[in-house]
Amino acid sequence: MDERQLVRNCLKGKPAAQKELFDRFSGQMLGVCYRYTKSLADAEDVLQDGFVKVYRHLHTYKFEGELGAWIRRIMVTTGLNFLKKHSRYRTDLSFDTNDTLHPVTDNDAEVTMSAKELAELIRQLPTGYQTIFNLHAVEGYTHVEIGEMLGITDGTSRSQYARARNLLISWVEKNSVIKNGLYAGK
Amino acid sequence: MRENEFEKGVAEKMAEFRLQPSAPVWPEVERRIRERKRRRIIFFWFTLGGLLLCGLSGWWWMGNPGRSRILTVSKNESPAPSTATASHTEDRPPEINSPGKIEKTTVAPPAAGDENSNRQDVISVTGSKEQKNRVRAGDKSNHKNDLFKNLSAPVIPITVNNAKSGEKKKLSVSNNHIPASALLPTKTGEPLSVNTLPPAVSAGEPVVEKKEIKPVPAVVNSGEPVTALDTVSRMIAQKEEVHPVKKKKKETTHKWETGMGLAFGEARLSNGNLDLFSQKSFDLYQSGGMSNPGGSSYISYADSIPLKGTAWQAGGYAKRKLGKKTAFSLALNLAYYSGKQRVGVFVDSTRTINSPYFTVTRGGYYQAGSLSRYSNRYYYLQVPLLFHWQLNRGRQLPALDWENGLVPSVLLGTKALVYDRPTRIFFRDKEVYNSFSLAYQTGISALLFPARKHPLSAGFYYNYHFSKLQKQNPPEFNHLGSYGLQFRWILKK
Structure with a gap:
């Protein structure tokens, strides 16, 4: 079943189509949610909320662009809302607006580790860094867009991103992957 | 825009990063979708039910017989005069004898055997001359409505003994509109009889029947002659009976x-x-x-x-x-x-x-x-x-x-x-x-x-x-x- 037909069937409320849509995109979207949160349980919560929104707003999808990209944007937005809503993230999501601008370094660190290991490293970052890094480096949002999304200035976004990037590069270089106790050890 | 290879490498790695969600995730998503649908249905039926309830309540309220009970006038062909009964909203103040009002009156029957013994409803008008003329000219279109407004005084049925013939007559007298002559005591203090009654009554002068709050026992001293003075005292006593009850209710609330x-x-x-x-x-x-x-x-x-x-x-x-x-x-x-x-x-x-x-x-x-x-x-x-x-x-x-x-x-x-x-x-x-x-x-x-x-x-x-x-x-x-x-x-x- 192609995407167009799948969406139409979902809009008709067919359970089989809804399940197929979930099966088709849930793995990729859980990966997205996983990078924004600190635990798999939270990532699954975001995934649930996100898919509920997907089904609720599927009628607004106009088949312009890939369906996966549209769902991904919903997941990212849901993830950001989740971070703002939950106090355990909210305290860690503060952005220091007085930061001086950190220039982006030009070192071309080679990412040789696996995707899972890299995702784990990204999740080790403080929530603010983690969020901005994900939005800019992975999703491709500009700093102006990130500033609008998070309610900060684009300068703050740039500086936070630079810090996150430097930190992550140093970890990659050291290849210090921490696999367990991600959240409890904070 | 990505600055260098690091960002490209990260983006590529993350694009291929996938995790398999656990089994309970889909059932929960499915439940939430269904629940939303169910909520919509419940909301629809609740709204519909509420509207129906409002409509029925409005209909019931507008058409509640308790709010404006219909005046029923029973015409009795029997020699004894029937009592016209009317009821109304209790909290409406009486407006008897207010200028320009139309009052329902019933002609009391003359003596038994009279060919004209059938009751006749007549309209007596109090008020300005112009208003009276309008009513007399046959403007009866609003009679019923006006009757509802004005029939609010209690009716006092009394029985009059004819001392000579021994015949008993039942009359209905309103305490708000009684023929003045009927209230005058006789000079001699003799028992009041049909013959000695003022001409207005004996000749069938209209006796006003007004609304009836509570039917009062019809016969007063059925075996004895009734004087006009007794009639007055009875009416006063009845008034006193009615009003204290209302006061009592207020006190107990x-x-x-x-x-x-x-x-x-x-x-x-x-x-x-x-x-x-x-x-x-x-x-x-x-x-x-x-x-x-x-x-x-x-x-x-x-x-x-x-x-x-x-x-x-x-x-x-x-x-x-x-x-x-x-x-x-x-x-x-x-x-x-x-x-x-x-x-x-x-x-x-x-x-x-x-x-x-x-x-x-x-x-x-x-x-x-x-x-x-x-x-x-x-x-x-x-x-x-x-x-x-x-x-x-x-x-x-x-x-x-x-x-x-x-x-x-x-x-x-x-x-x-x-x-x-x-x-x-x-x-x-x-x-x-x-x-x-x-x-x-x-x-x-x-x-x-x-x-x-x-x-x-x-x-x-x-x-x-x-x-x-x-x-x-x-x-x-x-x-x-x-x-x-x-x-x-x-x-x-």
């Missing part, structure tokens, strides 16, 4: 009503969307460990289960009438809420729990699991401040009382477990709960046995705590609420 209340039902924890009635599959979300295909085990949703249990409230209340159909009440209640939680084994050893939100040391704790059920209990002291609105008149159906208001509550005590996700344990800690809570309460109840000394009202209630139950490390389902049956015994009214 208190604005304050006190009583006791009891409510019981089901308590639920909700996620703040006022969806107290949502039902999650309890078995699906056990707090036991699960493992995903990736191999790492985790605990999921142990604090996101909408726990349910029993609830009750008991206390006293005072209610004050604000208007005819509105009232305000203040109560003092002890409230109990509970919710059953699935837990694992109890570990009887000291443990310090360090979390980003608190650090506590507990002598014992429960591990996550589904070995047994633990009942979380919360005790509140509540002061419900409710506004009451009576939905109907309460004559044919029991009076329906709709209440709405706020319930400030203080947490007196709790015996509930707190779940700590990182350590996967349940422990007791009262400090994590908000001591003050504000709830919204609504309900509808019907007044039963209103004639009794201590009437009972019974109905349904629903309350929802705006305030969060747990202030630290708040779980997803963090708003208490309950619904069920409520009863109130009125002790003093």
